[in-house]
Amino acid sequence: MSEEKNIDTSVEICGVKFRNPIITASGTFGFGKEYAEFYDINKLGGICTKGVTKERREGNPSPRIAETPMGMLNSVGLQNPGVDGFIREDVPFLEKLDCVVIANVAGRTEEDYCYAVEKISACKCVKMVELNISCPNVKAGGMAFGVLPESVEKITRAVKKHCAKPLMVKLSPNVANIADNARAAENGGADCLSLINTVGGMAINWRTRKPVLANVCGGLSGPAIKPIALKMVYETHKAVKIPIVGMGGITTADDIMEFMVAGAAAVQIGSANIFDPCAGINLVNELTNLMKRCNINNVRELTGTLSV
Amino acid sequence: MKDIEFTVESNIFLTKSVLELKLVASEQLPEIRCGQFLHLKVGGEFLLRRPFCIYKFDSHSVTLIVAVVGGGTRRIAEFKAGDKVKAVLPIGNGFTLGNEHRKILLLGGGVGCAPLVTVPLTYPDREYISYIGFANSEAVMFEKDFGAFGKTVLCTDDGSAGRKGYVTDVLREDVEKIKPDVILTCGNTPMLKAAARLSAETKIPAYMSGETRMGCGVGACLVCACAVKQKNGEIVNKRACVDGPVFSLEEIIL
Numbered sequence: 001m002s003e004e005k006n007i008d009t010s011v012e013i014c015g016v017k018f019r020n021p022i023i024t025a026s027g028t029f030g031f032g033k034e035y036a037e038f039y040d041i042n043k044l045g046g047i048c049t050k051g052v053t054k055e056r057r058e059g060n061p062s063p064r065i066a067e068t069p070m071g072m073l074n075s076v077g078l079q080n081p082g083v084d085g086f087i088r089e090d091v092p093f094l095e096k097l098d099c100v101v102i103a104n105v106a107g108r109t110e111e112d113y114c115y116a117v118e119k120i121s122a123c124k125c126v127k128m129v130e131l132n133i134s135c136p137n138v139k140a141g142g143m144a145f146g147v148l149p150e151s152v153e154k155i156t157r158a159v160k161k162h163c164a165k166p167l168m169v170k171l172s173p174n175v176a177n178i179a180d181n182a183r184a185a186e187n188g189g190a191d192c193l194s195l196i197n198t199v200g201g202m203a204i205n206w207r208t209r210k211p212v213l214a215n216v217c218g219g220l221s222g223p224a225i226k227p228i229a230l231k232m233v234y235e236t237h238k239a240v241k242i243p244i245v246g247m248g249g250i251t252t253a254d255d256i257m258e259f260m261v262a263g264a265a266a267v268q269i270g271s272a273n274i275f276d277p278c279a280g281i282n283l284v285n286e287l288t289n290l291m292k293r294c295n296i297n298n299v300r301e302l303t304g305t306l307s308v
Numbered sequence: 309m310k311d312i313e314f315t316v317e318s319n320i321f322l323t324k325s326v327l328e329l330k331l332v333a334s335e336q337l338p339e340i341r342c343g344q345f346l347h348l349k350v351g352g353e354f355l356l357r358r359p360f361c362i363y364k365f366d367s368h369s370v371t372l373i374v375a376v377v378g379g380g381t382r383r384i385a386e387f388k389a390g391d392k393v394k395a396v397l398p399i400g401n402g403f404t405l406g407n408e409h410r411k412i413l414l415l416g417g418g419v420g421c422a423p424l425v426t427v428p429l430t431y432p433d434r435e436y437i438s439y440i441g442f443a444n445s446e447a448v449m450f451e452k453d454f455g456a457f458g459k460t461v462l463c464t465d466d467g468s469a470g471r472k473g474y475v476t477d478v479l480r481e482d483v484e485k486i487k488p489d490v491i492l493t494c495g496n497t498p499m500l501k502a503a504a505r506l507s508a509e510t511k512i513p514a515y516m517s518g519e520t521r522m523g524c525g526v527g528a529c530l531v532c533a534c535a536v537k538q539k540n541g542e543i544v545n546k547r548a549c550v551d552g553p554v555f556s557l558e559e560i561i562l
Contacts, residue, residue: 030528034550037309037526050530058533058545063521065531067356067380074523079530079545222355274524274531275355277396278311 007291008298009284011045011266013243014166014191016127018045018100018266021256021299022283025247025270026051026104026130026170027076029280031090032097035273039281045266046100049090051132052120053105054112056082061214066203071222071249072271073201075215078106083119094125101125102168106132110158113145118162129163131156131190134172134197146172146197149184156188166191168245171236173225174200178232179239186240194245194268195236196229222271223249230262237263237304251279253286260302309396309526310338316391317369319384322449326419327374327385328363331393340365342430343402343423343492343517343554346372346395347525354380359522359549361423361494362398370397373422373449399525400553403492403515405431413488413512414438414454415503417475417495421450423517424494428457437461437486441475441499444468476502483510490514497562504557514557520548527551535561 009020023046029035032047041047059079066073081089086103094101103126107113113131121129133146133155145155156169169185171178173196182193198219203212211217229248236244246264250256251272259267272279291299314331322328340362347357358380364371376385387393403423405412412434414424421440428436436458442448445468454460462470463478471478476499483506491514493503500516507514523531527550536546536559543561546552 028524028529030530034524034526034528038311058543059530062531062533064533065356065521065523065529067354069353070355072356072523074529074531076530076533079533271355274529275357276311276349277309277524277526 006297007288008300009288009291011300013245013265014128016100016166019043020045020284020287021260021264021266022280022287023048023100023102023245023266023268024273024280025268026132028270028273031086031094033093035277035280038277041280042098043284044099044280046102047097048102048130048268049086049094049104050080051078051104051106052080052083052086052116053078053107054083054116056080056085063212063214064218066212066218068201068203068220069224071220071224072274073203073213073218073220074198075213075218077215083116086120087123091123091125097125100127102128102130104130104132104170110155113155113159114162117159118164121162121164126165128166128168130168130170130194131159132170134170146181147175149180152181153184153188156185156190160189168192168194170197171195172197173228173232179235182236182240186242190242192243192245192265193236193240194247196225196232196248199225199228221249223251225249226255230258233259233264234262234306250283251275253283253290256283256287257290257302260299261304261306263304263306265300265303309399311394311396312337314370314393314395316387316389316393318389319387322373323447325376326449327376328371329374329384329387330369330371331395332369336367337365337370338398340370340398341402342426344398344400345423345553346370346397347399347522348372348384349394350380350383351393352383354383356380356523357396357525358384359399359525361517363422363425365426365429373419375419396525399549401551403427403430403517403554405434405490409434409490411435411437411486411488413479413486413491415475415479415491415493415495416440416450417499418442418447420495420499420517421454422494424492425450425453427492437488439463439475439479441465441478441495442469474502475499476506480506483512488512493517493557500557501562504562507557515554516557516560517553518548518555518560519553522549525549537561
């Protein structure tokens, strides 16, 4: 509930209550610590951690970033401290937070995913697990699980058995039909979905005949992908009954409204955190102001109200 | 670290492709240490900020040195006095001197000289000797800055000003005589590699400030990873933005 009178920004997804629909996206917010220096991150609806894998990973070689028109490419490649490092170094900080903590989990094999999800979902501070089967920047695992509907369903079903908290499956846009993959995750037992992860992309320096990213290709994010994301949230909303968390290029409160109207129950803010460290808190304030200006008392009423 | 609004006070070309940009803040700045940097919002079509070392600072202003190399920096070149811009600062570990470091050798290459100018501001009680190198006489900058706090040796690759040759080669000839306690350096990668060799051969500890592409600039996105060799021989990725930008030349893998 916002402090503003008569403005209710709260949302509920799979029984988990969020102060507002604004969640910071995995990979753009670390484990929260860094941004806590800029603002009170408890004012956010939630934070989604960097993808955590069974073992510690060093990620891809540098350069890992390239600027592209109205967007950016990254190829970080799931650099993370591993499950044990996460529990040792990051959980103590996350335990003190009052916003919803969603742990993003990735893996190389089905066993890796199940192992990591079981350990991480047992952490008291983790209120939800986001299954990362859509990272375009790792060779094995990651997106390999997220492309074919059959494999989406299989990994979801396997992980679900080990997940002590609601399971959110993060879908890749680099697929033939997003609705098929969304249904597959739902059939596999996903409690909710998040979409979209980054769109596969590339930047080239023609003078040197070299790709800009050391990993050659990467994932495109930022305002450039917003129309793609909106279409996929819209199509997914028609295809499944479980809640959707929408993301892809959100930088303004109007963007949040668009995703909610398209069918999202909440949103994630990704690249905007990278462009501006205060993006999260600014959007929380902008959303309340926009609701006031537009006489919207309850943000939940917007979800799926698109009239075609 | 704080995201602060600045007003552009001046923006002038020092050479054909290097700007000196002075920004004045509406509030008192957090304490800045030598070798720290800021992350400047470029605006327009450029969504990613750009990291720049701080060349001069006081309680309310910072001056940056900007090499104009691409679209983002070309836009920065268009900043006019009175424009409002935002920047996160201060970022990074900066240069740290131990008490045993009394005689400091500053080794700068081109625009990489800029962060070294701030070292005597943080550590005024040390002896400084500076070796600064540029491509040619037209590219020479900062000679007065370094001259103000100690002996300065200017070098150019083509010999059109000062001593001829790469600054690291010129320093190699003199270093045994100077016997500095520590070398602080900043410049392009070939220069840093040469400095690393010199440091390894002479056993003079050396610290460098590197340049890398950055994302968030606050330590969260892991885009600016640089490989660092730990004491146990293990190679790990550190964040240039908040774990660096200053690393020991012994540990950084260039």
